Amino acid sequence: MKRLPALLSPDPLAPFPPAECALDEPDGLLAVGGDLSPERLLNAYRHGIFPWPSEGYPLLWWCPDPRTVFRTDGVRLGGKFRRSLRRCDWIVRADTAFAEVIAACARAPRRGQGGTWITPEMEAAYLRLHRLGHAHSVEVYAGDALVGGIYGVAIGRMFFGESMFSACSGGSKVALAALARRLHEWGWPLLDGQVENPHLLGLGAESMPRPRFLAQVAALCAIAEPPGSWAERFGDWPASRLADPASAGPIAEA
Incomplete structure (x- = not known):
């Protein structure tokens, strides 16, 4: 008999099922239902779980195995770039x-996808998290224009x-590499x-x-870092700093 994912309680503070209960096919599907309240979202991320909606289904929650990650000293940019x-x-x-970035990500065409998983409900939920200081965006500007x-x-x-998204070629690469550096x-x-996808693997994922991922998430999430805006902490960061491996520090050259 085919195993089914767990049905979440209406209580946003209710625990998620253990990650080892996730299905093998489709890989990582753990639970269905629930909502996108800040409490439930933060609880999910603390346990390595994320929402990934699919049209025509209740809200789906995932924890795939293996997990695709970047080491923040391991992002690769090609020499020509x-x-x-x-x-x-x-x-x-x-x-x-933040609102412009998530809206641009929702509009961005994805190879092999006819639509977007960033629904209006997802946009609203992450805007709430942003206002609470838990969700962040990194923006790449050419003058006043947002290019990635x-x-x-x-x-x-x-x-x-x-x-992530690019409005100009390379915009998302710069955003990712600068975020990893900071x-x-x-x-x-x-x-x-x-x-996993080929684009992320090409960038060093x-x-x-x-x-192992869940153990590291538990340890890192337990470190005290107060929520709040990153605008001042991140500062104005010239993309040209990524050109020189010596000055770009940990960002590796492909």
């Missing part, structure tokens, strides 16, 4: 345009990436990429067995 950044005047900032970005959730010293400088070792 790095050299192009030497003349780049883009500036990277954080938490200056990434957003996700931060708990303790763990960052859970959700989605996280590494702050002592945050991991950035969750959720599910790696697979981590779920038990």
Whole structure:
């Protein structure tokens, strides 16, 4: 008899089932139902679980095995792309345009996908988390124009990436690489990429067995880091700093 995912309690504070209860097919499907309240979302991320809606189904919650992660000193940028950044005047900032970043991610075309999983309900939920200081965006600007970005959730010293976009070629790469650099400088070792795809692997993502990932998430989420805006902490960060491996620090060259 085919095993089914757990049905979540209506109580947003109710615990999730253990991650080892997740299905093998589809990989990582753990539970259905519930809501996108801040309490439930933060509880999910603390346990390595994330929502990933699918049209026509109740809300779906996932914890795949293995997990796709970036080490914040392991993002790779190609040499040609790095050299192009030497003349780049883009500036990277954080938490200056969260709503615009998540809206752009929702509109971005995805290879092999006819729609988006970032529903209006998802947008509203992460905007609430952002206002509470738990969800953050990193924006790449060319003058006043937003040319790329990434957003996700931060708990303790763990960052859970959700989605990124490019309005100009390379915009999302710069957002990811700059985010990884700043996280590494702050002592945050991991950035969750959720599910493997060729683009993430090409940028240096790696697979981590779920038990090891969950152990690291538990330890990193337990470190005290107060929520709040990253705008001042991140500062204005020139993308041209990524051009030189020596000055770019931990960001590796492909």
